Amino acid sequence: MAMTKSAPAGRSAIDWAGLGWMFLFFWYFSGVTQALLWASGTTGSTGSRQVLLASALWLVPLLLFPGRTRLLAGAIGAVLWLCSLSGFAYFLVYGQEFSQSVIFIMFESNVNEAAEYLGHYFAWWIVLALVAYGLGGWLLWRKVRPVYLPRRAALVASLLLFTASVGYQGVRQFFKHEEPLAALEDFEKRIEAASPWQLVIGYRQYLRQLSNMETLLASREQIPPLNNLVDAHAGQPSTLVLVIGESTNRQRLSLYGYPRQTTPNLDRLRGELQVFDNVVTPRPYTIEALQQVLTFADQENPDLYLTTPSLVSVMKQAGYKTYWITNQQTITKRNTMLTTFSKQADEQFYLNNNRDQNARQYDGTVLEPFARVLADDAPRKFVVVHLLGTHMRYQYRYPEEFERFTDRSGVPDSVTDDQLPTYNSYDNAVLYNDHVVSTLIERFRATDPNGFLLYLADHGEAVFDAPDPQVLGRNEAAPTGPMYTVPFILWNSPKWQAQQARDFSASLHRPYSSSHFIHTWADLAGLRFDAFDPSKSLVSAAFRKRPLLIGDPEQPKNLIDFSLIKPKKPVDPSSEFVQQEREAKERPL
Known part of the structure; x- marks a missing residue:
């Protein structure tokens, strides 16, 4: 018996x-991209799980007004199709997930840059895929009754x-957080993979982080x-390269004595490198560490990053053209400070526009x-x-080979x-990091430059390492x-x-905090200025x-010397990794 505008008498079976x-029709406009x-x-699979739940919302008006099902x-x-085109097309072109960072890049690029990118990535099959995508939606709409x-x-x-x-997620987040804005941000994370929220939330996040960055x-x-400021090499052609790694613990590098050969390429270049083996970071988090590494701030003066020039500004003042190439996420809430540093450079290359940090980039x-x-x-x-380096989750940091x-x-x-799969994946990530860093050195060397390349990581990472396995x-x-x-490696x-005839042998084993890095860089670059402190080089x-002070400088009483830290055996429930794992498990299936 065919359905009519009012259910026939005696018919109680649900048209499953x-x-x-x-459901399939509404899921299609988000689910296809997430499945790809x-x-x-x-x-x-987090995005796919979000889409499954978020798509169910659109069944509500159709159940309440069944007589207008096809129209609704x-x-x-x-609307869902139009909003989803950006994410679908972006995946086809770049193989990444659409995010607020993409919106940032779009508005940062001029017409010539946009044309260059389009010409580089455009292919006719993409047009055919977009047509097929639209056709699939239309065919599913015809099935809706x-x-x-x-x-x-x-x-x-x-x-x-x-x-x-x-x-459920909306109410849960607003009860969980005292601040409504924090609750809204957490709620957005639970639905942002689905159309149209991906575009709406992405644009809202872009505006918010752009405002923060402009400030x-x-x-x-x-x-x-x-x-x-005086430059000992003023007027001389030179190229100076700073490579910043991520989450890389030197104890897992064979260059530093690790038994597994995780750095075969750097091992081969060992005779050309200055390998400093007693450098520690002041803080185990990227933004907090680099606020000190890239400015005159340190553990005793943590707010100086707000009132003193950054390393990029110093090099521009010395007459260098400056470039920032990053594979980190661009304009997320956490990375806005780094994007601010990058925007001070003359040219930027933003390569990672994924919504999720846990993505293959x-x-x-x-x-x-x-x-x-x-x-x-x-x-x-x-x-x-x-670099994105060896950032968790490690299995996303290296290709299959x-x-x-x-x-x-x-x-x-x-x-x-x-623990073994995670332990192994971290070593594989270190192996790939070795490939990237050594390739940067070799390509730099091939240009016969007058300069140097320095590589250091922002912080380390504990991955079931002794003495706290x-x-x-x-x-x-x-x-x-x-x-x-x-x-901390110098080529x-x-x-x-x-030109310099420097002997580094006396400094390779010195205990040093990267919070004073800007003084070391200035010394290597031949720069002198009133704020330069040679005792910090x-x-x-x-x-x-x-x-070697570590800890939160906002709580000075908690600062300790790195040499005094004691092994901690239990996994603390507030650790960054555990929090990420918990959030992943809490996301609706």
């Missing part, structure tokens, strides 16, 4: 097939669908330049723009290359069978050695070394040993 076609992202290994489905579907329920049943079903899709940039423009993507920068005819260049550590060979007995991640409240020990070109004859 009709409900299924409705998941199937390609670009992201995990068509109108809602048209009214589903009639008794009025009370329709109301109950609509309430349940609303609660399951958005209501920071405006304040930085008021910072006066360094007094009495390999650092090899920095090599092409690095080659372009090296080919730039500017006589004096300062280049920052910011670098998955070489898969068994227990070279693994401590303390590592359990459950149960600890995974980073937690400032329960510090362990691997969270703070970072690689000098023959030309630059000949790792490579200066005037170097003075200081306590």
